[in-house]
Amino acid sequence: MKPLIFIDGEAGTTGLQIHSQLAGRNNIELLQLPNSERKNPLKRSQALNSCDIAILCLPDNAAIEAVSFIKNSNVRVLDASSAHRTSLGWTYGLPELVKDQAEQISKAKRISNPGCYPTGAIALIRPLTSAGILPRDYPVNVHATSGYSGSGKSLIDAYEDPNHPQPINTPYCSYGLDLHHKHVPEMKTQALLNYSPIFTPHYGKYRQGIVLHVPIHLRLLPNNVTVEKIYNCLSKYYENSEYIKVQTTDDIQNTKNLDPEHLNGTNQLNIYVFSNENEGQVLLTAVYDNLGKGASGAAIQNLNLMLAGQ
Template identity: 50%
Template sequence: MTPKVFIDGEAGTTGLQIRERLLPRNDLQLVSIDPDRRKDPAARAAMLNDADAVILCLPDEAAVEAVALITNPAVKVIDASTAHRTTPGWTYGFPEMDETQRGRVAASSRVSNPGCYATGAIALTRPLVTADIMPPDLPLSFNAVSGYSGGGKAMIAEFEDESAPNFTRVPYRIYALGLGHKHLPEIQAHGGLLTRPIFTPAVGRYYQGMLVELPLHLGMLNGNVSMAEIHDALTRHYAGEKFVDVASLDESKAIGTLDPEGLNNTNRLKIFVFGSETSGQVRLVALLDNLGKGASGAAVQNLNLMLGLKEGAGL
């Protein structure tokens, strides 16, 4: 029987992108609630419990409420909100995180879709902690820039308002100045870190695409580690992965600049190792689409695994 999938919150940015990826497929059936009954708890509960899989594209509180409405134990849930990313009993939906995570996602009925920034940050740290190259208690600072689509409808409207006084004046802006970004708990928990990192995000005047950076002093890592050894550890960790890969050192060395829009409209994430052995410093960078591998693409990948379908279907 073709599995039925219900997107609760399909009118939002992430929901629309997931719907776009699922609509052309014939290996699942996408079902929708009558728009006039979206706020009817009984109608929503019926949709949530009748589906084989539900993808929640809702604010945190609404996502928690939606989960509470699900009484059918057979329903599989993917939550794209922040609500369950460090909650016991929920599986973190980054299949490439380690060698066991893909199997955990496939076997789970409750999967939390990662945050976009967190996907990049964890992709950089988890392999190095696992390989005993990075001390888990090392104080880290992540820098990142994202397209304004990551801020939802209000930010999209703001950045696309040509009548606004700063429309042509502000190319980007920093935010989360109190160092309390909502992705920090999952970065620490799933990145293998014992010390809360500093995270300094920015939003640029472009729609989608993301860079997440981690600068490191080689002398603060375990042993007399080299830039090449860091690259080797990352390459080994992601060997054979379809959606995550590591640029060669020669490719990285040949790059003069890196475009955050470089992987737009894909479910890919690419890691670069910049720096020099002589300076004793490296700059690790993850490039991804905040709407792709950072949101809707990841949700579709997790859905495929949970339903036993081809992992790359629709991607």
């Protein structure tokens, strides 16, 4: 029998993207509820307990509730919310995190899909902290700009619905100014940092795509750390990765600007190591689709691993 997949919250931004990518596949079967039953706790509970894999595309509290509904020990869960990203008993769904992470995901019962912003930050930082190149007590800054879709359906509607009662046309918005963004604990934990990074998120007047920066001062690193050593560490870490690519030094030197929409519609993430060696400055940069590698693309990647491990 084909594995039965239930997307709880398939009407949301991420749920719609996942559903569209799964709808044409012949190696799975999708379990769907009628529109009138999608928010019915009894119907949701029945679906969650009768599927093989439940994909949760829900707000955090609703995702926690959904997990509480599951009594069937055979049901595996892929949670796209931020509810379980630092929870014990959950496997972090970034297959490139460490060497055997993909194998862990393939066998796990509970997988938490990474957040859009943390995906880029962790991809840049984790290899360096693991190698001792970046001290774990380094004062990390993460500066990122996303398309407005990263804030969910309400902001998408405010930008795109011509009949919206309170339309938004702001070209650029900075938020998370209380420094308590919900993605920070995930970044700290999965990037192996001793202290929370300062995270400054922004969104622009475009639908999707992220440019994320992590600035580094060489003077604050161990004496033997150079730009070349940072670059080589990242290149080696991702040399066999299908989806995360460190750009060549020639490409980086020829890059004068970055388009946040460059990788839209893909599960790719490109890494750049910019530098000013005279000033001892390095700028680590990730470019990717917040709805791709930052959400639905990562979920499909994780689901494929889970199916391979069935």
